[in-house]
Amino acid sequence: MSAGVTISSMSTYAILGCGSVGHAVAEELAEEGKSVLILDKDESRVEALRDQDLNAQTTDIADPAVAEVVTDRDVVLILSSDVEANKAAVSAIRESGGEQFIVVRASDPVSEDELSELGADVVINPSEVIADSALRSLESGELEYKARQLAELLEGTNDGLAILTHDNPDPDSIASAVALQAIASEHNLESDILYDGEIGHQENRAFVNLLGIELVRLADAPPLSEYGAVALVDHMKSSEPEVTAEIDIFIDHFEPGEDIDAAFMDVRPNVSSTSTILTKYIQEFDLSPSEAVATALLYGIRSETLDFKRETTPADLTAAAYLYPFANHDTLEQVESPSMSAETLDVLAEAIQNREVQGSHLVSNAGFIRDRDALGQAAQHLLKLEGITTTAVFGIADDNIYLSARSKDIRMNIGKVLQDAFEDIGDAGGHSTQGSVEIPLGIFTGIETNEDNRGTLLKLTEEAVRRKLFEAMGVESSESSNGS
Numbered sequence: 001m002s003a004g005v006t007i008s009s010m011s012t013y014a015i016l017g018c019g020s021v022g023h024a025v026a027e028e029l030a031e032e033g034k035s036v037l038i039l040d041k042d043e044s045r046v047e048a049l050r051d052q053d054l055n056a057q058t059t060d061i062a063d064p065a066v067a068e069v070v071t072d073r074d075v076v077l078i079l080s081s082d083v084e085a086n087k088a089a090v091s092a093i094r095e096s097g098g099e100q101f102i103v104v105r106a107s108d109p110v111s112e113d114e115l116s117e118l119g120a121d122v123v124i125n126p127s128e129v130i131a132d133s134a135l136r137s138l139e140s141g142e143l144e145y146k147a148r149q150l151a152e153l154l155e156g157t158n159d160g161l162a163i164l165t166h167d168n169p170d171p172d173s174i175a176s177a178v179a180l181q182a183i184a185s186e187h188n189l190e191s192d193i194l195y196d197g198e199i200g201h202q203e204n205r206a207f208v209n210l211l212g213i214e215l216v217r218l219a220d221a222p223p224l225s226e227y228g229a230v231a232l233v234d235h236m237k238s239s240e241p242e243v244t245a246e247i248d249i250f251i252d253h254f255e256p257g258e259d260i261d262a263a264f265m266d267v268r269p270n271v272s273s274t275s276t277i278l279t280k281y282i283q284e285f286d287l288s289p290s291e292a293v294a295t296a297l298l299y300g301i302r303s304e305t306l307d308f309k310r311e312t313t314p315a316d317l318t319a320a321a322y323l324y325p326f327a328n329h330d331t332l333e334q335v336e337s338p339s340m341s342a343e344t345l346d347v348l349a350e351a352i353q354n355r356e357v358q359g360s361h362l363v364s365n366a367g368f369i370r371d372r373d374a375l376g377q378a379a380q381h382l383l384k385l386e387g388i389t390t391t392a393v394f395g396i397a398d399d400n401i402y403l404s405a406r407s408k409d410i411r412m413n414i415g416k417v418l419q420d421a422f423e424d425i426g427d428a429g430g431h432s433t434q435g436s437v438e439i440p441l442g443i444f445t446g447i448e449t450n451e452d453n454r455g456t457l458l459k460l461t462e463e464a465v466r467r468k469l470f471e472a473m474g475v476e477s478s479e480s481s482n483g484s
Helices: 020-031 043-051 083-095 109-118 126-155 171-186 202-211 274-284 291-304 314-326 329-336 342-353 373-382 414-422 441-445 451-473
Strands: 012-016 035-040 056-058 075-078 101-105 122-124 161-164 191-195 229-233 249-252 264-267 356-358 361-368 390-397 400-407 427-430 434-440
Touching: 012 020, 020 035, 035 043, 043 056, 075 083, 083 101, 083 109, 109 122, 126 171, 126 264, 126 274, 161 171, 171 191, 171 202, 171 229, 171 249, 171 274, 171 291, 202 291, 202 329, 202 373, 249 274, 274 291, 274 314, 291 314, 291 329, 342 361, 342 373, 342 390, 356 451, 361 373, 361 451, 373 390, 373 400, 373 434, 390 451, 400 414, 400 451, 414 427, 414 434, 414 451, 434 441
Parallel strands: 012 035, 012 075, 035 056, 075 101, 101 122, 161 191, 161 229, 229 249, 249 264, 361 390
Antiparallel strands: 356 361, 390 400, 400 434, 427 434
């Protein structure tokens, strides 16, 4: 905005070029009681505008004298379809020292840049505006159609719904399941949220406990075939168990890695969390979310986007803004500040002791572990070390090597680094800033785990994992395991 210009309810307006767009704007402003002056070089058009009791004058907006005509106006809207005339009008006003707020019409990206350089405050390209409006209408229509599909499926299901999270579920997966459970309940369908693996991370355990979320281990649940329908939510993460039952509902923000033929599918890679997708359904069904559901979804979005610092989209932000007044923020604070368990402290201590640093990259072996989620917490803590931009911490549990990595290096996609290094021998995946790997221990060693060979296993694993990691990061590993 130009210096000294303030738009208020008392602002006065000038519209230069009054075709169909200018006419529509003039009528809207006049209905609001605004003072509007219209300038157009077409005499017959000006006469027609005067017949409608609009203040119109015959003026060629390309004439430099136009600057004097609008000198007492606060806001100037230059809406002619003649872009060259629009450029001349902007130049005339600015060269005469006019500080009005100028909104001007362009025809393409090149003229947009030119008009901005000439001093326009806002440049509008009608084709882009129409395209954006069409896309918003399409998105709204698609969501309405999808919601009808989902409602019909839920209403036509008997014997309950099984909602499966991904293996070792994170907040986004749990929150998405909770939201789908609430939607199913509104359609008079009972459901169970099922998971495999562990809920090991302290924040995740606090999240589930404080919100009173009921989760059922897959091994303790009835066979999936006994449910009327099966849903997968936020399921496409590494190491997910194979689901042999027929899938009826599939909702995720990751594309499925294999062909999934579900009666209802909603996959949106253009958003950063599945919680965002479920929030849109909560809105479309016009449900007032309970405090627990809203808090869960808001935490799911914040967790998946690292508090809106990672790959956040406008859809994630608008979903979070909708949920904000419904959520319990005291609970969120408790979830985000859990105490560190003794196991996590032990893993962190081992990772600090065994770290190897090459440049800004740190790799460490935490040894034999009980809580695999502690690896991610250790990797996050080590990322705070001075000069470190990428960390990877691995450990051994249940005949598997587990690895968790974090990065704040904008030149590196750590998820892709892990896939390049390990996808041929294990499950690897992640984002640009974090990733994880699970590898069967025998691939590296060919030795079964027992008390007698733990040291040998650790040494063989450490050498192989460090080497592959540093190679994938583009640096060479040294023999020093305590570099700092």
